[in-house]
Amino acid sequence: MSNWVEGQVKEIKWWTDSLFSLILNADVEPFTAGQFTKLALQVDDKRIARAYSYVNAPSDPNLEFYLINVAEGLLSPQLAKLKAGDTLMIERHATGFFTVDELPASEQLLLLSTGTAIGPYLSMLVQGDVWQKYQHVHLVHGVRCNADLSYQDKIKQLQAVYPQLIYTPVVSRESANLGLNGRVTEVIKNNRLFDLMPHCVTPSNTQFMICGNPQMVKDTTALLLDRGFTRHRRREPGNITVEQYW
Structure with missing residues (x-):
């Protein structure tokens, strides 16, 4: 089974002109608070992926990530353009020992x-x-x-x-x-x-x-x-x- 699954954007909340929270739903494996996963989009026929930590508690089905829109970044400007209902890829399995x-x-x-x-x-x-x-x-x-x-x-x-x-x-x-x-x-x-x-x-x-x-x-x-x-x-x-x- 592929470790990548599709996620659907539920909401994007902007805090400033560069800081935003991305909230999505996806069928991911249970994780431990403090761990991170990867989000990805297809950009010019290439999958661009970056690691992001979960902000939500493990029991919350609304998966939340706190991001900064880096103007010269390969992924964050694309994530910043997403709207409710759009899809992206998320790694099913979280990792990390910062727990x-x-x-x-x-x-x-x-x-x-x-x-x-x-x-x-x-x-x-x-x-x-x-x-x-x-x-x-x-x-x-x-x-x-x-x-x-x-x-x-x-x-x-x-x-x-x-x-x-x-x-x-x-x-x-x-x-x-x-x-x-x-x-x-x-x-x-x-x-x-x-x-x-x-x-x-x-x-x-x-x-x-x-x-x-x-x-x-x-x-x-x-x-x-x-x-x-x-x-x-x-x-x-x-x-x-x-x-x-x-």
Whole structure:
């Protein structure tokens, strides 16, 4: 059986002139929150495919993906043109190990993201297993502008259900309407981010998941290593789990 199946677009929601959510229905295999799949279209008789993380919880039949329309991209401009009822291809089987079940239990969990990489965290938080392993969860979303802070209603709904969820936007190119100014690396360096946690952030009580811009992932990991945190591996449990988002 082919791993590719046809999906039908249910809705496209635009957040800004370049950020949008693609919602579709397709007969895919069960996945774990945090995993990704591939979407594809035929472009000039060639199948163009790219990996995207699920935003929806695994129990939700509406499959959701959070994208940026990259003007020079081969696929995203084509996906941005889709309308309700259009079809595309999706890989039936999801993959990836950026999931809560791969992490050690601890007191606190920090979910660090930039741009569209907040997507897999939303899937995890809606799915809910994260609360079986952590007393406090801090969702951090680094963006350039306030307008880039998508999914505000969903985040508020999550906080209403889970008051132990902390949400902090980090805005780098204008004054923040909510949260902190700067870059994710900067607010870690000056401790402004860690000061928002209910308890001191130490290797004995905190886990990190880092997802987004590869340079941010690299620089943030280096900062945490310098502070005594360690990379998490199955054979060598540690504090830092990362996902390169492109």
